[in-house]
Amino acid sequence: MESCGPITINVGGTTFTTSPTTLINHSSYFLALLSGTWGDDADEIFVDQDPVPFAVLLAYMRRGNIKVDDITTDVLTLAEFLG
């Protein structure tokens, strides 16, 4: 994939559209997933995780901060997975 346009990822059945750089700059999981030969013909990437905590972490990746009240055990566990 030549462009750095938005990509769509499907996390546990919920789709999220974001910039690839948002993901690869923040997550070693996405850094590995989106590097190499990925992207030439994929419309959507499927990640088999819970979408609710992912939404929280994606907001953190975009903003750079996170509300303490938004952090759950699922958010922490997923953050370790995506770390």
Next chain:
Amino acid sequence: MHLLIFLPCRLEQFLLAVKIRWYYNIGRGPVCSTDEEIATAFEEEHGGIRTAISEGLFPFFLKQDDVGTERDLATVFIEFGAALTSIDSVRFSVTECIKGNDIQEKRSCDSLVGALNGIFANGYTSHEDLDRQNGYVNEATFSRRTHRAEQNTSPTTRIFIPTNNEERKHHNGRRKQLAMYLQNNSQYELITPSQILIKDDPFATTNIIEGHGTHLYLQKHRFITREDGLDEIFVTYFNLLKRKYTDCRVYSRMI
């Protein structure tokens, strides 16, 4: 192919901040000096985030452990070295015990009001209710927590948007200040925080001897809340006061 830019991974930074907040909330963070030391200590003690969750420690990530958290302690007590025959011979000592280290002599004061105002100004707020049966009469201990997150300037401590409760605590940085009212028949006396020196020396006090304007002075400076109970703690001091004065009361204000 994507253009890969290798920046520090911010989820790693988030996880580091999680460990710092968590370890501190459990009451162990202040003993470490760097972020990495705290994260390492957290992992060594709790085996990482997943283990800490399975140990049931997640509530302490959200909210500080009120029981287990290390506190600094400051104690005000009467100096018993001199013969306590008159109120003029009474002096107070203030000692501090920082992060569980040895007790350090901090200050000697000639008034209870000055000693207490000094420790309030240094962030001590919670009165520790010690067991009086074991001879703790004539001294009072107050505690404070070291708010590492507020002192540390590293980027990891700026990741979290605080809870409403934390926000309230942060902005509610007011402290108590005391003044003592003394009456000897028609003569009135006040021991108040020193208006001139207070910014430099919160232990400093001024003695004001006035006529009937004493109550107005207290009201004008918002010393309106009666502080009862100190006479039960500092029994010796108040007994000596009552020999010289017909009435003695302590008032407080929040500044």
